[in-house]
Amino acid sequence: MRQFTRILEGFGSTLLLLIKSMSYLPTLPRQFHRFIEQCYLIGYTTLPIVAILSFFIGSVLALQAGYAMQNFGAKQFIGTLVGLSMARELGPVMVAILLAGRVGSAITAELASMKVYQEIDALETMNIPPARILVMPRLVAVLVMVPVLTIIADLVGWFGGAIVCKYTSFIAIDPPAYFSALRRFMTFEDVLNGLIKAEAFGFAVVLVCCNIGLNTRGGPREIGASVTRAVVTSLITILVLDYFVTKALM
Amino acid sequence: MANPDPFTTRNPFTDVESPAVSVTIEDLSKSFGTVEVLKHISFKVEPGEIFVLMGPSGSGKSVLIKHIVALEQPTAGRVTIDGRDAADQATREKVRIALVFQAGALFNSMSVYDNLALYLREHRIANEAGIREKVMRALQILSLEGAVKKFPSELSGGMKKRVAIARALVMEPQLMLYDEPTSELDPVMGATISEIIATLKDDYHVTSIVVSHDRDLALSISDRVGILMGGELIFIGPPSELRHPKDPRVDDFLNPRIDLKNPRFKKLET
Numbered sequence: 001m002r003q004f005t006r007i008l009e010g011f012g013s014t015l016l017l018l019i020k021s022m023s024y025l026p027t028l029p030r031q032f033h034r035f036i037e038q039c040y041l042i043g044y045t046t047l048p049i050v051a052i053l054s055f056f057i058g059s060v061l062a063l064q065a066g067y068a069m070q071n072f073g074a075k076q077f078i079g080t081l082v083g084l085s086m087a088r089e090l091g092p093v094m095v096a097i098l099l100a101g102r103v104g105s106a107i108t109a110e111l112a113s114m115k116v117y118q119e120i121d122a123l124e125t126m127n128i129p130p131a132r133i134l135v136m137p138r139l140v141a142v143l144v145m146v147p148v149l150t151i152i153a154d155l156v157g158w159f160g161g162a163i164v165c166k167y168t169s170f171i172a173i174d175p176p177a178y179f180s181a182l183r184r185f186m187t188f189e190d191v192l193n194g195l196i197k198a199e200a201f202g203f204a205v206v207l208v209c210c211n212i213g214l215n216t217r218g219g220p221r222e223i224g225a226s227v228t229r230a231v232v233t234s235l236i237t238i239l240v241l242d243y244f245v246t247k248a249l250m
Numbered sequence: 251m252a253n254p255d256p257f258t259t260r261n262p263f264t265d266v267e268s269p270a271v272s273v274t275i276e277d278l279s280k281s282f283g284t285v286e287v288l289k290h291i292s293f294k295v296e297p298g299e300i301f302v303l304m305g306p307s308g309s310g311k312s313v314l315i316k317h318i319v320a321l322e323q324p325t326a327g328r329v330t331i332d333g334r335d336a337a338d339q340a341t342r343e344k345v346r347i348a349l350v351f352q353a354g355a356l357f358n359s360m361s362v363y364d365n366l367a368l369y370l371r372e373h374r375i376a377n378e379a380g381i382r383e384k385v386m387r388a389l390q391i392l393s394l395e396g397a398v399k400k401f402p403s404e405l406s407g408g409m410k411k412r413v414a415i416a417r418a419l420v421m422e423p424q425l426m427l428y429d430e431p432t433s434e435l436d437p438v439m440g441a442t443i444s445e446i447i448a449t450l451k452d453d454y455h456v457t458s459i460v461v462s463h464d465r466d467l468a469l470s471i472s473d474r475v476g477i478l479m480g481g482e483l484i485f486i487g488p489p490s491e492l493r494h495p496k497d498p499r500v501d502d503f504l505n506p507r508i509d510l511k512n513p514r515f516k517k518l519e520t
Contacts, residue, residue: 114357117353117355117358118351118353118355119355119356119357119358121316121321121349121351121355122349122351122355122356122357124319124320124321125319125321125347125348125349126348126368126369126372126421127342127343127373128368128369128372128373133372
């Protein structure tokens with residue numbers, strides 16, 4: 001029962017933070033430097049790890065598909081499988097999980113330490129709402145950067161699949177044939193659905209991590225506990241949202 | 251230049267006059283779960299006064315001061331600033347209240363300059379040239395011009411306290427709250443901070459509430475002293491009354507005798 005109350009409290013405080021942060025949206029133009037800084041942290045610094053992981057996810061997907069499909073002569077559809085999987089599911093989910101682990105944990109650690117060392121209290125006594133300068137620019141930045149990261153993840157994943165298809169002896173499919181299969185059964189809607197999912201995941205991750213950071217109480221030990229809780233909550237949120245958003249988009 | 255009206259703050263930056271405020275604590279109680287930290291506290295701090303709140307660790311001093319800036323909400327009773335409820339957002343918008351935190355609470359990711367400029371920028375009080383002028387003036391008052399580009403991690407404890415006071419000062423406050431301003435400082439730096447608090451009161455007539463353990467500070471710069479013990483206010487009066495306190499609890503707190511034959515910690519164990 002106590003656990004259930006805590007979940008409801010967390011949900012309520014996250015929702016309140018969302019409403020409060022969005023009410024400060026008109027102040028974005030004069031906080032443009034903060035928005036750009038967050039775009040850099042969320043987008044640019046996450047890009048290398050997104051590219052590396054999506055390359056190997058695309059590669060492994062092609063390898064497994066080739067191994068399984070060679071037995072019943074369906075190798076020509078590997079491009080379709082890799083293309084759809086990356087665009088509709090793996091690209092958005094992988095970007096969101098990386099955001100939770102890399103960006104979300106850093107956000108929670110920063111805000112939690114600001115809370116523990118009374119910097120958040122100092123902002124409040126100065127009548128500067130933390131939601132305005134610490135949360136809103138991050139939420140807008142994630143909305144702008146997540147589609148970019150997801151498109152790059154999709155492209156690099158497809159490319160990884162193409163490389164594996166060409167250089168693996170038991171698959172041996174040339175890139176033109178691979179990309180032709182990829183294009184044949186894939187529509188713009190598939191990519192768009194993936195982008196919508198990624199937006200929902202990224203936004204939820206940043207919101208959850210900000211809320212947990214700002215609600216940290218206690219000393220330095222609680223900063224670590226908050227980071228763990230933020231990452232675990234983000235991962236659960238991503239997977240729960242994944243089901244519901246996928247169903248809604250079908 | 252002396253200020254003609256003792257209850258008016260002459261702002262150090264704009265030379266604009268704004269009234270110092272009174273603070274009234276009415277029957278304030280605060281509980282965390284089953285623990286009652288503050289029990290029916292009532293007192294009033296007059297405009298332009300330096301009121302020092304003393305008491306042993308854990309007696310509820312910092313919790314009380316947090317009620318004045320609405321960082322805590324009372325379980326019962328209320329806090330008013332010039333008759334306005336301290337918990338109202340409108341009060342915080344109308345009355346400029348600055349709190350100097352015990353550990354400074356400086357923004358670690360910002361330089362000293364940006365720490366001071368943040369309030370002015372966020373409230374769009376001046377353009378960048380005006381902000382620079384106000385920040386440099388505050389740093390000059392506290393002899394911190396050399397620290398302008400430093401980050402909080404590069405400052406000593408005393409400098410951090412002075413930067414925190416300077417940051418409060420740029421807010422042009424009508425009410426200054428200090429939470430343990432001389433703790434963790436050497437005696438000379440403690441005296442310097444006490445002098446700064448008294449000077450700010452004398453020059454700008456800011457109402458000041460100081461939470462402190464520091465007996466020297468209380469006796470030398472306060473107009474009145476309150477002593478909080480176990481969540482109750484057991485003494486309130488001028489510092490002169492503390493030289494020969496009648497209440498044995500106050501006497502024991504202010505003049506503790508070291509008794510090696512019958513040590514206190516052994517009494518605490520039983």
